[in-house]
Amino acid sequence: MCGILLHYCPHKQLSEDELTEFPEGTDFGKTTCVNESSIFNRIIPYIAARGPNYSSLRVIKAHQTRWFSSVLSLRRPFTKQSINVDDRYHLQFNGELYNKEISDWDNDSLYIASLLRNLEDGRNVVDVIRSLEGEYAYTVYDVKSSIFYFGRDPIGKRSLSYSVTLNNELYVASVTGAVEGFQDCIGGVVYGFDTRTKLLNGKQRLRPPYEVTSRIDPEFESLSKISKNLYDVLHDSVKKRVESIHPAHIENSPIAILFSGGIDCSVIAALVCEVLLEHHYECGKPTIELLNVSFENPRTGLLPSGTPDRKLSISSAKIIQNLYPQIDIRLVEVDVPYEKYLKWRPYVIDLMYAKQTEMDLSIAIAFFFASRGEGFLKLPHGERKSYQRQGVVLLSGLGADELYGGYHKFANKAHHELVKELTRQINNIYERNLNRDDKVIAHNGVEVRYPFLDEYVINLSTLEIPINYKVNKLILRKVASLFLKLDEIAEEPKRAIQFGAKSAKMTKDGNKHGTDLLK
Structure with a gap:
């Protein structure tokens, strides 16, 4: 995983070509890049935070471009970014690829570089991007065509924004904070900025929009077969997301899961356990961290220990621990006192920009604290000890509600209405959830x-x-009970994270609505 920041500045006099590398632990709140633009300097700390293992600034005067990149190293060999590909392409890549051919490479950034290096006549950068499988964002500069390409994977799982200024400067960044003028990239669109015409054009889609079938199986004759098919593809999905992590990470650091205790994250947790049990570990039990976040909410009077998600996470974690005693499964109780919420609230509002509603904040701040992972482990006799999340890869159950009809508002819809709504949900998830959450x-x-x-x-x-099969998540509940023995969890009702963790409506002003703009 990496952070991306690109700045094309045709009307500014750049210094000579340079490559500046910053050591791990550099404080970018105090470090600036001399002679850079104020926007570029302001965004750098956000980009550096995403990749704590390495950061660099590359300046190429002939291309009138600066690339700032940061790296979180999860796959060998360690690869610095940005990447110069034979002086023809300049590449920044953020994400993970699961193309089968990468087994011979082990590193997805180098794999993309090899595809660019070996492009045959008649093929271009868009053809390379279209061949990728995974969750990613990228920038590619083609020196020969003088075009910058940038964008996100077909579903939009990594955040990316861009800005074209009035004087034809181009900025592309993983995250910007509350800098005005940036637009979030549409998931699955390859953007092209031609430096000769100074125009943003050539927006090409990687794939057509998803279409949800309207087919009905009134007698549920195929339920068992399709449940097995869904279990198989979910198992394969979890498997490649676990096995693509550098083995040293799995041996020495846990895999973390954003865990409310509900069916979506419990299915993921059980599948991770199954995948881990397929391997032999020399360092004892493999470890999973279940990250559960809960807030002190002065409006309701609840402490973190009393939230619905905390209670559910304890019972669900116990079920999974009993099913997989060979795995060290740690429930990390992340408590957020109200004072801590108030301290970090402005910072999260800045991070999630351009989202600005009460609902966005209540979801974003829950994910922010959960992923920080500052919490507690409960000891056998009931006392708790402080614990800091160790895993650097987090798995999320996001997408299950959009695919299998999990939201309450879907419960009483006619089948044709549900088809329309689910189609809209999955095709808009990049804008509704993913950009904000990744930031x-x-x-x-x-x-x-x-x-x-x-x-x-x-x-x-x-x-x-x-x-x-998608009424009240029937198909996923069947997978959970038939193949993962999660019968008790499968019966739990859907509860949105902001209500289960009590991060919504934190003050006594109970008249706020999720769609209200933040004040």
Whole structure:
């Protein structure tokens, strides 16, 4: 996982070509890059936080461009960014790829560089991007065509924004804070900025929009078969997201899961356990951290220990621990006192920009604290000890509600209405959830991965699962009970994180609505 910042500045006199490398632990709140623009300097600390293992500034005078990149190293060999590919392409890559061919490379950034290096006549950068499988954002500069390409994967799992100024400067960044003028990139669109014409054009889609089938199986004749098919693709999705982590990370650091205790994250946790048990570990039990966040809410009078998600997470974690005694499963109770919420609230509002509603804040701040992972482990006799999350890869159950009809508002919809709504949800998830969530989670120097948003999982879920299997998440509940023995958890009702963790409506002003703009 990496942070991306690109600045094309045709009307500014750049210094000579340079490559400045910053050591791990550099304080970018106090470090600036001399002669850079104020916007560029302001964004640098956000980019550096996403990749704590390495940062660099590359300036190429002939291209009138600066690239600032940061790296969180999860796959060998360690690869510095940005990458100069034979003086023809300049590449920044943020994310993870799961193309089968990468087994021979081990590193996705080098894999993309090899594809660019070996482009045959008639193929271009867009063809390379279209061949990628995974969760990613990128910038590529093609020296020969003088075009900057940038964008996000087909579903939009990594955040990326851009700005074209009145004097034709181009900025592209993973996260910007509250800097005006930036637009979030649309998921699955390849943007092209031609430095000869100074025009942003050539917006090409990587794939058509997803379409949810309207097929109905009135007798549920295929329920068992399709449940097995869904289990298989989910297992494969989790497997490649676990096995693509450098083995040293899994041996020495846990895999973390954003954990409310509900069915979505519990299915992911159980599948991670199954994948880990397929391997032999020399260092004892493999470890999983279940990160549960709960807030002190002065409006309700609840302490973190009394929130619905905390109670559910304890019971669900116990079920999973009993199912997989070979795994060291740690429930990390992340408590957020009201004073701590108030301290970090302005910072999270800045991070999640351009989102500005009460609902966005209540979700973003929950993910922000959960991914920070400053919490407690409960000891056998009931006392708790302080604990800091160790895992740098977090798995999330996001996408299950959009694919399988989990939201309460879907419960009483007619089948044709549900088809329309789910189609809209999955195609807009990049804008509704993913851009915001990636900004606040990655700021803590971790990478989040989404098994439900795997390409094969989405294709099966949208095209092959009958719409009546998606009433109240029937199909996912069948997978949980039939193949993972999560019967008790499978019966739990849906509860949004902001209500389960009590991060919504934190003050006595109970008249606020989720759609209200922040004040």
